[in-house]
Structures are given as C-alpha cells and as structure tokens.
Amino acid sequence: MLGGACTYIALAASYFTKPQIVAVVGDDFAQADYDLLASRGIDLDGLERVPGKTFFWSGIYSADMNDRETTATDLNVFADFKPKLPESYKTAPYLLLGNIQPALQKSVKDQMTASSLKLTGGDTMNYWISSFRDELLTTIAGWDFLLINDAEARMLSGENNLRKAARAIQKMGPKTLVIKRGEHGAILWHGDTHFMAPGYLLDDVFDPTGAGDCFAGGFMGYLAGSGGHEDPKALRRAVIYGSVMGSFCCERFGVERFRTLTRKEIDGRFQEFQAFTSF
Amino acid sequence: MLGGACTYIALAASYFTKPQIVAVVGDDFAQADYDLLASRGIDLDGLERVPGKTFFWSGIYSADMNDRETTATDLNVFADFKPKLPESYKTAPYLLLGNIQPALQKSVKDQMTASSLKLTGGDTMNYWISSFRDELLTTIAGWDFLLINDAEARMLSGENNLRKAARAIQKMGPKTLVIKRGEHGAILWHGDTHFMAPGYLLDDVFDPTGAGDCFAGGFMGYLAGSGGHEDPKALRRAVIYGSVMGSFCCERFGVERFRTLTRKEIDGRFQEFQAFTSF
Numbered sequence: 001m002l003g004g005a006c007t008y009i010a011l012a013a014s015y016f017t018k019p020q021i022v023a024v025v026g027d028d029f030a031q032a033d034y035d036l037l038a039s040r041g042i043d044l045d046g047l048e049r050v051p052g053k054t055f056f057w058s059g060i061y062s063a064d065m066n067d068r069e070t071t072a073t074d075l076n077v078f079a080d081f082k083p084k085l086p087e088s089y090k091t092a093p094y095l096l097l098g099n100i101q102p103a104l105q106k107s108v109k110d111q112m113t114a115s116s117l118k119l120t121g122g123d124t125m126n127y128w129i130s131s132f133r134d135e136l137l138t139t140i141a142g143w144d145f146l147l148i149n150d151a152e153a154r155m156l157s158g159e160n161n162l163r164k165a166a167r168a169i170q171k172m173g174p175k176t177l178v179i180k181r182g183e184h185g186a187i188l189w190h191g192d193t194h195f196m197a198p199g200y201l202l203d204d205v206f207d208p209t210g211a212g213d214c215f216a217g218g219f220m221g222y223l224a225g226s227g228g229h230e231d232p233k234a235l236r237r238a239v240i241y242g243s244v245m246g247s248f249c250c251e252r253f254g255v256e257r258f259r260t261l262t263r264k265e266i267d268g269r270f271q272e273f274q275a276f277t278s279f
Numbered sequence: 280m281l282g283g284a285c286t287y288i289a290l291a292a293s294y295f296t297k298p299q300i301v302a303v304v305g306d307d308f309a310q311a312d313y314d315l316l317a318s319r320g321i322d323l324d325g326l327e328r329v330p331g332k333t334f335f336w337s338g339i340y341s342a343d344m345n346d347r348e349t350t351a352t353d354l355n356v357f358a359d360f361k362p363k364l365p366e367s368y369k370t371a372p373y374l375l376l377g378n379i380q381p382a383l384q385k386s387v388k389d390q391m392t393a394s395s396l397k398l399t400g401g402d403t404m405n406y407w408i409s410s411f412r413d414e415l416l417t418t419i420a421g422w423d424f425l426l427i428n429d430a431e432a433r434m435l436s437g438e439n440n441l442r443k444a445a446r447a448i449q450k451m452g453p454k455t456l457v458i459k460r461g462e463h464g465a466i467l468w469h470g471d472t473h474f475m476a477p478g479y480l481l482d483d484v485f486d487p488t489g490a491g492d493c494f495a496g497g498f499m500g501y502l503a504g505s506g507g508h509e510d511p512k513a514l515r516r517a518v519i520y521g522s523v524m525g526s527f528c529c530e531r532f533g534v535e536r537f538r539t540l541t542r543k544e545i546d547g548r549f550q551e552f553q554a555f556t557s558f
Contacts, residue, residue, distance in 0.1 A: 064439060074281035160343060163480050185477065186465040197557050198464065201442050236558035276475050277556055279515035 001254045002033040005054060005098040005123070008210035012217025012245040013096075014040035015266055016225035019217075020089045022046035022108065026054040026077045040258070046088045052077040065205045066182065079176040085111045094224040096216060097122030102132050102139040109142060119229040121145030121174065123216055129155045139170060144229075145176035147216050153179045162187065166194070177241060178213055178219065188239045195236045198277060200247035200269070207253045213247040218245030237270075244269045280533045281312045284377040284402070287489035291524040292375075293319035294545055295504035298496075299368045301325035301387065303360045305333040319537070324365045329503035332357040344484045345461065348386060364390045372501040375495060376401030381418040388421060398508040400453065401423030402406045402495055408434045416451060423508075424455035426495050432458045437529050441466065445473070448536045457518060458499065459491055467518045474515045478554060479548070486532045489527040497524030502512025516549075 006023040020043040029049060037044060055078040059068045070265060083104060091113045097105040097120070105122055112120075120142050128136050129152060136156075140146055146169065154160055155170035166189040169177050177189040183200040219242035228234025236257045246264055251257050285302040292298045299322035308328065316323060334357040338349045338419075362383060370392045373513050376384040376399070384401055400422050407415050408431060414421065415435075420426055433439055436447035441458060445468040448456050456468040464478040498521035507513025523545055 053357070161484075163482050163484060181463070184460070187480070194480070194555055195558065196477035196480075197558075198477060201473070201475075203440060203442050205440075226460075233558065240558055276473055276558075277558075279474065279476075279512065279519055279553075 008043045008213035009217035013221030015263050017223035022083045023100040024048045024077050024081045026052040050077050065164045065208050083108045092117040093118040096220040099123040101127050102136040106139040110244050119144050123147050141173035143174045147178045148173040149180045197239045197243050205250045208250050211249045214249040215242035215246040218242040239259045240273050284492045287492035288496035289321045291493040292500030294542050295500035301362045303327045305331040305356045305358050308333050319410045329356050344487050365416040370395040372397040373498040374399045378404050381415040385418040398423050402426050420452035423451045425453040426457045428459045476518045476522050484529045487529050490528045493528040494521035494525040519552050526549040
C-alpha cells in the first residue's frame with residue numbers, strides 16, 4: 001500500500017499548511033494514491049514519475065509494536081533519485097529534508113533561494129550516521145533543526161546520556177533538536193532549554209509505520225502554518241502537534257487514518273495533551 | 280550500606296511530613312544509620328530491633344542503568360517479620376504499605392483505627408503478583424491507591440496496553456493508580472482521567488537504587504503534608520514531587536543525597552518540571 005516518509009510527512013503537514021513535495025515514484029504508482037495526496041491539497045509538481053517500480057518496504061512488528069524486522073527494502077527507482085526542485089518551490093521559506101543520503105539532502109537545500117529560507121531541518125537514520133558521517137555532519141551544519149530518535153542521537157553524539165547527547169548535537173549546527181522516544185514521547189532542545197512531551201496513550205496501537213514521519217510533518221507543518229519558528233512557545237506547540245499527528249497515524253493501517261482525519265480532531269487531541277500534562 | 284524500601288520512603292517523605300516507620304533490623308544495624316533517620320525527624324518507635332542480621336540485598340546494574348541483576352538477597356531477620364504498630368501510630372491518617380507479602384500489608388492496615396484513616400496505598404512486586412495473587416487482590420481491594428511499575432501493571436492486569444491495564448486495576452479497588460516507567464516518568468490514573476509526568480533528565484544517573492521508593496515517599500509525603508489527597512490537582516503535584524525525590528535519589532550512591540538535600544532544592548526542581556512541561 002501507499003507509504004514512504006514523504007507521503008506521511010506531507011499528509012500530516014497538510015492539516016496546517018500547503019506542502020510541496022519532491023519525490024520519485026515508478027510507473028506502477030496508483031492514480032488513487034495521487035488522488036489521496038491531491039485531495040489533501042499537497043502540491044505534486046515535484047513528484048517525479050519515471051519508468052520502473054516504486055520504492056518498496058515491508059516488515060513485521062513485534063507483539064508490543066516497539067520493534068520491527070524488515071523483510072524487504074527494494075530501492076527500485078529510488079536508487080537513482082536526484083531530487084530536482086521545480087522553480088515554484090525554490091522560494092519556499094520552510095524546508096524539511098526527509099531521511100535520505102545526506103549529500104542529496106544538501107543538494108536540495110542548495111537549490112533553494114537562500115534569502116527566502118526561514119527554517120531548514122530534517123531527519124536522518126543510523127545508516128547515514130555510521131557510514132556517511134562526514135557527509136552528514138557537513139549537511140546538518142546548515143540546518144536549524146534536527147529530528148532523530150534517541151538511539152540515533154546516542155549514535156550521532158557518542159553520548160549515552162540524552163542531556164549530553166543533545167548538547168553535543170547542538171554544537172554540530174542545529175540549534176533546535178527534537179529527540180523522539182517512540183511511545184515515550186519526545187524532547188525538544190532549543191538553546192539552553194528543553195521541553196518534554198509524553199507519548200499519547202492509545203487504546204490500540206494498530207500500526208506504528210510512519211508515526212515518526214507524521215511527527216515531523218505535524219511539527220514542521222504547524223511552524224510553517226503559524227510562522228512561529230523563532231518563538232520558543234510555538235516550537236513547543238509544534239512538538240505537541242507532531243505528537244498528535246504521530247498518534248493518529250498509529251490508529252489505522254498505513255495512511256488510512258488520513259482519509260477521515262479532521263483538523264477539529266487534531267485540535268481536540270492537542271487539548272487532551274494540555275489536560276493530561278498540566279499541574 | 281543503609282538501604283531498603285522503608286528507608287528510602289521515609290527519607291523522601293521526611294521533607295514534607297513527619298513519617299512514622301514500622302520495620303525490623305538486626306543487632307548489626309549501625310547507630311549512624313539510626314542517627315541519619317532520626318536527624319530527618321523520622322519517628323523510629325516502630326523500628327523493631329531483634330537478634331540476628333539485617334536484611335541484605337546486593338546487585339549489579341547494566342551500563343545504561345535500566346536493568347540490574349541481583350547477586351544476593353538475604354532475608355535474615357526480615358524472614359520472620361510480623362509488623363506491629365505502636366499505639367501512637369494507630370490513628371495516623373495516611374498509611375503507605377511498602378513492598379512485602381500482601382497478607383502482612385493487610386495486617387498493618389487492620390491494626391489502624393479505620394475511622395482515622397484518610398488515605399491508604401502501597402507498592403507490590405512481580406513475585407507477589409504471580410505467586411500470591413489472591414492475597415494481593417484481597418489486600419489492594421481496600422486501598423485508595425496503588426503504585427507499581429509498567430511491567431507489574433501489565434502482569435497484574437493481564438493487559439499489555441497501559442490504558443486497558445489501568446482500567447482493569449482500578450476495578451480491583453484502588454481508584455488512584457500510579458504506573459511508574461523508570462526513566463520515562465510516571466502516569467497517574469484518578470477516576471476517568473490520567474496525568475503524564477516525564478522522567479527528569481539527569482546529567483548522570485549515579486545509582487538508581489531506591490528511586491521508586493523515593494517516588495512513593497515524595498508522593499505520599501506531599502499528600503500527607505498538604506492534606507490534599509482528594510484534590511486531583513494535589514495528586515498531580517504529588518506525582519511531580521515523587522518524581523523530584525526519585526531524581527535526587529539517583530544523583531549519589533545509596534542514601535547519600537539525603538545527607539545534604541534541602542527543601543529549597545526540591546522546590547527548585549519542582550519548578551524545573553513546570554518549566555520543561557508547559558506549553
């Protein structure tokens with residue numbers, strides 16, 4: 001079924017802003033999947049379609065949904081992907097770089113009109129941290145924020161303690177860092193302060209695939225929609241909106257939840273977060 | 280060195296109220312350890328001293344401090360312990376039952392003057408849940424609150440999902456439930472609502488021994504000191520004070536941190552919790 005970081009990020013962000021995506025699919029990509037993305041107001045001008053098969057991933061989750069085993073990763077048309085921005089994208093103020101080879105992330109930022117950019121950030125993963133470290137460090141040196149999980153933060157920094165890991169990563173460039181902890185929530189580091197958001201307690205975690213990407217989409221989407229990227233309070237709200245979007249993602253298989261999800265439900269869950277964290 | 284649930288609970292609670300303890304030690308119990316407890320204003324009338332050796336535990340922690348392996352558990356004088364309350368304790372309004380065989384917990388509550396009791400709760404562990412289930416269920420049926428960790432909550436309820444586990448446990452008697460999640464904080468369930476407190480991020484977790492007991496001591500101590508045990512907001516603050524006390528406990532080996540800790544430091548950390556959780 002439809003999946004992929006870009007898909008989840010764009011769907012989540014679409015509740016807050018009008019995302020423009022850059023991605024590649026094969027000639028097997030279904031019209032119904034285009035239609036879903038288009039129905040959410042996502043700009044598809046940068047969605048390249050080339051001969052061949054679309055990237056494919058499959059895996060099996062553990063009973064408690066906290067681990068998963070990959071059964072297939074077929075790069076297909078993604079193997080030769082060289083992101084190329086449409087002219088209409090180049091003056092966008094907000095740039096979110098999905099998990100891909102760091103040099104490609106950098107090539108996307110380099111295509112942007114620097115004077116228009118207000119906020120740049122992105123994601124990475126253990127493979128780039130261990131095997132493309134120099135490229136990754138060059139790339140994130142130019143980012144305002146980095147979104148990674150706790151294991152990745154420890155690997156990138158070489159520090160087991162999250163406070164120390166965060167300080168080390170902030171020195172690599174990103175002044176703002178979000179460390180995601182799966183079901184245990186997320187920590188935002190901004191300058192000398194941090195903010196801790198718990199993970200939403202679902203009655204059933206149906207499918208956690210894409211939850212981290214939905215977090216990123218909600219986080220960046222909220223900042224882009226509100227224009228509050230330099231406001232520490234807005235960054236905190238962005239973390240909560242990211243958590244909200246990640247939690248909805250887990251309620252159905254794949255992207256299914258986004259077929260019915262409304263902004264009203266999103267704001268309702270944001271208020272739930274206020275209710276169960278205030279004292 | 281000095282340790283044990285009662286020690287940690289009483290030390291933590293002593294910053295909020297004047298605890299009265301019921302426990303047993305052998306004739307090897309050091310005067311310096313009596314003196315430390317007495318210096319914190321803890322009532323030692325119920326501390327029984329009998330011939331023999333004091334209970335002894337030792338263990339080895341994993342590198343990340345999240346697991347530990349027990350190397351010795353010598354019950355010693357604890358094996359024959361039958362808690363007996365001094366007359367002066369029996370009209371106390373707040374009763375916290377440490378982790379011990381459920382029938383003994385019940386025998387302590389049965390010695391109290393029921394009409395004076397405002398709030399009763401306590402702790403248990405996997406061994407009592409699996410091997411003394413009926414006794415445990417009879418015991419906690421009479422409690423207002425239960426403090427356990429997430430693995431114990433899952434074992435007691437038979438539910439992997441924490442929302443479902445909490446609902447099942449509340450039906451067993453305790454209307455208030457605190458599920459501790461180690462470094463990931465704690466969740467308070469009270470009636471139909473819940474409250475999520477993150478775990479404090481320490482620069483160094485020096486020794487987590489006793490942190491859960493210090494949580495219990497801070498939680499109950501704050502409620503006893505403030506008299507706010509029926510106020511949902513006070514219960515939330517009690518969870519934060521519990522978290523604060525658990526975090527201080529980890530900063531030094533054993534009970535060492537309590538030799539210097541002040542109420543001012545405690546309230547300072549409480550305010551830190553407000554700062555890093557508000558949005």
